[in-house]
Amino acid sequence: MRLRPSRPARAAPLAGAVALLLAACSSPSAGPSSTTSADPLKGTVTVLAAASLSEVYSDLADRFEKLHPNVTITESFGGSSALASQIVQGAPADLLATANQATMKTVTDAKLADGTPIVYATNILTLVVPPSNPAEVKAVADLAKPGVKVALCDTTVPCGSAASALLSAEHLSVTPVTLETDVKAVLTKVELDEVDAGLVYVSDAKAAGDKVTQIAVPDAANLINRYPIVVLSGSKNKTAAWAFEQFIVSITGLTALKNAGFGTP
Amino acid sequence: MRRRGPAVTVWVIAGFALALLVLPLLGILLSAPWPHLPALLVAPETLQALGLSLLTGVISTALCLVLGIPLAVVLARSVSWPVVPRRLLRAAVTIPLVLPPVVGGLALLLLLGRNGVLGKFLALIGVTIPFTTGAVVIAQTFVAMPFLVFAVEGALRGADRRVELAAASLGASPLRVFRTITIPLVAPGIAAGAVLCFARALGEFGATITFAGSYPGVTRTLPIASYLASQTDLDQSIALALVLLVVSVAVLLGLRDRWLPGVRG
Numbered sequence: 315m316r317l318r319p320s321r322p323a324r325a326a327p328l329a330g331a332v333a334l335l336l337a338a339c340s341s342p343s344a345g346p347s348s349t350t351s352a353d354p355l356k357g358t359v360t361v362l363a364a365a366s367l368s369e370v371y372s373d374l375a376d377r378f379e380k381l382h383p384n385v386t387i388t389e390s391f392g393g394s395s396a397l398a399s400q401i402v403q404g405a406p407a408d409l410l411a412t413a414n415q416a417t418m419k420t421v422t423d424a425k426l427a428d429g430t431p432i433v434y435a436t437n438i439l440t441l442v443v444p445p446s447n448p449a450e451v452k453a454v455a456d457l458a459k460p461g462v463k464v465a466l467c468d469t470t471v472p473c474g475s476a477a478s479a480l481l482s483a484e485h486l487s488v489t490p491v492t493l494e495t496d497v498k499a500v501l502t503k504v505e506l507d508e509v510d511a512g513l514v515y516v517s518d519a520k521a522a523g524d525k526v527t528q529i530a531v532p533d534a535a536n537l538i539n540r541y542p543i544v545v546l547s548g549s550k551n552k553t554a555a556w557a558f559e560q561f562i563v564s565i566t567g568l569t570a571l572k573n574a575g576f577g578t579p
Numbered sequence: 580m581r582r583r584g585p586a587v588t589v590w591v592i593a594g595f596a597l598a599l600l601v602l603p604l605l606g607i608l609l610s611a612p613w614p615h616l617p618a619l620l621v622a623p624e625t626l627q628a629l630g631l632s633l634l635t636g637v638i639s640t641a642l643c644l645v646l647g648i649p650l651a652v653v654l655a656r657s658v659s660w661p662v663v664p665r666r667l668l669r670a671a672v673t674i675p676l677v678l679p680p681v682v683g684g685l686a687l688l689l690l691l692g693r694n695g696v697l698g699k700f701l702a703l704i705g706v707t708i709p710f711t712t713g714a715v716v717i718a719q720t721f722v723a724m725p726f727l728v729f730a731v732e733g734a735l736r737g738a739d740r741r742v743e744l745a746a747a748s749l750g751a752s753p754l755r756v757f758r759t760i761t762i763p764l765v766a767p768g769i770a771a772g773a774v775l776c777f778a779r780a781l782g783e784f785g786a787t788i789t790f791a792g793s794y795p796g797v798t799r800t801l802p803i804a805s806y807l808a809s810q811t812d813l814d815q816s817i818a819l820a821l822v823l824l825v826v827s828v829a830v831l832l833g834l835r836d837r838w839l840p841g842v843r844g
Contacts, residue, residue: 398810468793468807491710492710492791492798493794507693
């Protein structure tokens, strides 16, 4: 009798997955063991950062890893409130970078920060529309027009509280079609041309390039989000975490942030 | 020696497995803000999200029944097909089970969004689906359908086909055989499938938030409301989770033993 031919075919992907898992488990230890220089920095630094920081932080992490080959930076991007809540719930992380000070405060109030957060960047909101601008949005006041599909962040995340503050400062009553959990989700809906407009950060609009058209909001400059970063008290690799924090606030980091559209505090 | 059921090791491992499934739910019960619970449960946001979840869950289950039973019949009959189409069909039905729901939501957006492959044409006649309650129903139907199809297909395969053949030989039309013989024959499978389908639809998160967005009263279902609340107000989030848990457990307990997949009573 013949064995069913599907058996080996089924086992092969499993073996592949196991090999991947093993590789994934062994790679962090492979770095430090190959050390020859006198670089005291090693190990993994886990960074939780606001979604709006994703491009610039990924870039800075690559550059930091080149300078310190024994360090691996692991980054997780998301809505600031979700990240702060993860820390409060005991997520193992070394650094937290949020998009405003209110979310950071939930972590410092819980005594989970090592020292005082450093405010190193600012961001303001801007209006983005799909390049075809289907609803012919020309200014932020157009968001209140009936039939204009608007995506905003939920008020539980920094970009949402900023958007809500901006709209009430403009005395606009806007009914969005969706309230997203982070700023990149708003940007995606605009990029896909599924909404007519969205309020995102200037840096997000810049990162999206020509996939969206930016319309400046003059009064947005009055509502500045300040970006703090802090080493967490639960960090198991404070030396490297502190070094990466210093790298972010160094001239290299600040230049990268400036090029990405962030402001200086 | 006489066989006396599974070995001790099996019992111990089964105990661990059960603990993994049940203890997290116990965590919800233990950390639930019991004193504030009544107030949280009747909060307008809770009732609104619950109402929307129940409404969309019922509609999706109805859609799953209408579309899924015929698909289950075809799938059950496909055993006599050549191997390639047979496996392709089975894979197609299985996809929503293994696909990350967020990917499913993105796929729906790319198909039915106003710039999507089909959505483009719908937009021409003034129909836009994303960010509507209809989009929630479609997302839930997409992820829940396999539960119904596989439950009904299992029942069909276990059913005695000779009854159908007898009816057909007595002159009943295929549609009449389907209505008066096949459907009653697999009724327990349909009921089990519908219950699992409803429970899955109720818990749907990823595809919904990607395809339908999140707006109170329109697309913000219980899981999304619970997730958003978890970022700022854990008590509210746990209260919402508790509602979801109670409804799901009540629905599943309503199932008779022999209706559950894998149980032959």
